Amino acid sequence: MYEVPRHLFVDQALATRAYDDVSLPIGHGQTISQPLTVARMSEQLFAQRQPGKVLEIGTGCGYQTAVLLKMGAEVYSIERLGAILDKARQNLRAAKLVHARLVHGDGHFGLPEAAPFDGIIMTAAARNIPEALVEQLAEGGRLIMPIGENDQHLWLIERTSQGLQKTRLDPVKFVPLLPGRS
Numbered sequence: 363m364y365e366v367p368r369h370l371f372v373d374q375a376l377a378t379r380a381y382d383d384v385s386l387p388i389g390h391g392q393t394i395s396q397p398l399t400v401a402r403m404s405e406q407l408f409a410q411r412q413p414g415k416v417l418e419i420g421t422g423c424g425y426q427t428a429v430l431l432k433m434g435a436e437v438y439s440i441e442r443l444g445a446i447l448d449k450a451r452q453n454l455r456a457a458k459l460v461h462a463r464l465v466h467g468d469g470h471f472g473l474p475e476a477a478p479f480d481g482i483i484m485t486a487a488a489r490n491i492p493e494a495l496v497e498q499l500a501e502g503g504r505l506i507m508p509i510g511e512n513d514q515h516l517w518l519i520e521r522t523s524q525g526l527q528k529t530r531l532d533p534v535k536f537v538p539l540l541p542g543r544s
C-alpha cells in the first residue's frame with residue numbers, strides 16, 4: 363500500500379487528507395474505502411497464498427484495484443456507474459497501473475466469462491451473498507464482502523471441498539450494492 367499514491371485517487375481538493383486513515387467522498391454519492399479496511403480485505407482475500415485471478419465488485423475510484431494489482435493479482439473489476447468507471451480508468455493510468463480489466467456492469471452477476479476466480483472482493487454492502495458469485499469461486503477460493511444494511515460486517519466465504527465455510531469478521535460501513543448499471 364506504500365507504493366500506491368492514494369492522492370491520485372481522490373479529488374485534488376481532498377489531496378491533503380489522502381493519507382489519513384479515513385474514507386473520503388469520490389462523487390456520485392460514493393466513497394473511497396478507509397485504508398485500514400482495504401488492507402484488511404486484501405489480506406483476507408489472499409491469506410498468504412499466491413494472488414491469482416481476482417474479481418472486484420465496485421471499482422469506485424480504483425484504489426482497491428491498484429492495491430490488488432501491486433500485490434500481483436490478475437484483476438477484473440466491475441462498476442455499475444459509467445462516470446465513476448471512466449474516472450477509475452484515468453486514476454489507474456495516472457498511477458501507471460494499466461493491467462486491470464475494467465467492466466461496466468452489475469456485479470450481482472459476477473463475470474461468468476472470466477470465471478472461476480481465486481478471490482472475489484466486493485466493496486459495496488449486500489443484504490445477502492449473491493449466488494452467482496459463489497458459483498464463480500474456484501475450489502479453495504475466497505470471497506470477502508460486507509453484508510448488512512445499518513449494521514454491517516465483513517464476511518469471508520471459503521469454497522472448500524466440503525462446501526462453503528462462512529466466517530464473520532469486523533464491523534464495517536460501506537455504501538450499498540445497487541441493482542443495474544447507468
Ligand code: SAH
Nearest residue numbers: 394420422423425426441442469485539540
Ligand atoms: N473499491 C472502491 C470503493 C468504491 S465504493 C475504492 O477503492 O474506491 C463502492 C462502489 O460500488 C461504488 O462506486 C458503487 O457505484 C459500486 N457499486 C454498487 N453496486 C454495484 C453493483 N451492483 N455492481 C458494480 N458496482 C456496484
